[in-house]
Amino acid sequence: MHSKSCLHTRKEGLRVIEERCAVIKTDVPGKKSRALLKKREKYVAFGVGCNIDIFIEEAKGALIKDMDGNVFIDFAAGIGVQNIGHCNDEVVNAINKQLDKYIHPCFHVIMYEPYIALAEKLAELTKGTFKRKVMFANSGAEAVENAIKIARRYTNKPGIISLECAFHGRTYMAMTITSKVKPYKFGFGPFSTDTYKIPTAYCYRCPLGCEYPHCGIACVEKLRSLLKSEMIPEMIGALIVEPVQGEGGFIVQPPEYLKALESICRENDIVLIVDEIQSGFARTGKMFAYQHFELEPDIITMAKSIAAGIPLSAVVGKAEIMDAPSPGQIGGTYGGSPLGCVAGLKVIEVIQKEDLIEKANNLGRIIKNRLLEMKEKYDCIGDVRGLGAMLGVEFVKDRKTKEPYAELVKDVINYAYKRGVIFLSAGIFNNVIRFLPPLVMTEEQANYGMDVLEEALEAYNLR
Ligand SMILES: Cc1ncc(COP(=O)(O)O)c(C=O)c1O
Incomplete structure (x- = not known):
């Protein structure tokens, strides 16, 4: 069984990992990683960024072992993909079982049960006062693109509002509605048209110079005035928001702000898209972050931890909105791959079973x-x-x-x-x-990470 070869079982024999959680045995990057870095430089495009210069050998839970035998505690989780921990045994088994049956018939050609089963699960998990339907794609950016296509088709209105400090992906529309010009947008124009930016409720650096909670949520008033001048509601099909802004700086929007955005959408027939790609699947202490704010989004975009690393994303929305495009207008060759769907079903089961x-x-x-x-x-x-x-x-x-x-x-x-x-x-x-640790990270591992952070700050202070 695959899991037998992973750190989890091996670490029983490696008491040092049990006790210290991280083990650095070589210079990092070590010899094997350094050799691969040379090849990477030669063969991989410069623009493919990378934060850390080691190459992985195996991973389990919140631990990553590199090719030189060094063990790291992972607070990145593949950028929020491994909420249930690296190589969860049940997910690995489910994928292996699926591999034995069929890999890719393409849902547009021959349908398969896991697609329907996961769609049903996601519709149930997000159900509110209305019924939901689901479509699957491959990546977060692709989910965002599809959410916007669906909203435009439903409303017949082209305008899309997004927030300052937003990140929605690297494809053209997703990049257009993303904020950070460098590196994400620089030199890639022209961008998609009919998009508008509104202030975000980044209270630590309020763009309006106010202080929460005494501000009366002035940013909402700003938006209401923009909706009279810059982007009248008759032009606007959708507003997209991350309930906790990720790449923009882990900015938690005040509840009043998000509720006000929802009201503005309701009052003006604007589709409210909540981007849960980074914040979903138990990450924030609810299955989806919007549930902290009692929102009822028209559309929710999901990806990352949805399938524990098998590329999969979902657009989950009000049935009436999701049904606006005609057959063939949405989808794609790999969308909702069987491997992704069986992994996704298991991820939800594990989140619930392991609380x-x-x-x-x-x-x-x-x-x-x-x-x-x-x-x-x-x-x-x-x-x-x-x-x-x-x-x-x-x-x-x-x-x-x-x-x-x-x-x-x-x-x-x-x-x-x-x-x-x-x-x-x-x-x-x-x-x-x-900090996006796998949710199965032990207290000892978390504290080790925090000790190292403190050591680093102390060292900086002494300079
Ligand atoms: C909130 C949010 N939306 C969209 C994306 C894009 O996802 P992907 O990189 O899978 O295209 C990300 C990725 O970090 C994200 O955090």
């Missing part, structure tokens, strides 16, 4: 408490925020001016990596460290 929602809350509490303690000690921490186990810490050079401290983030990530901890950055100014 990963509760685990996300517990793990999030451990990490957040440590971050808040560090905030008391280190002035370079400007803000600690997040929901459940989707947490971010924003670094500044000065707490008053809030000048972003991107250099520090880079150095801390590099320090942690050398000590066997994988962190990721985020933020419109690259000055946020984001």
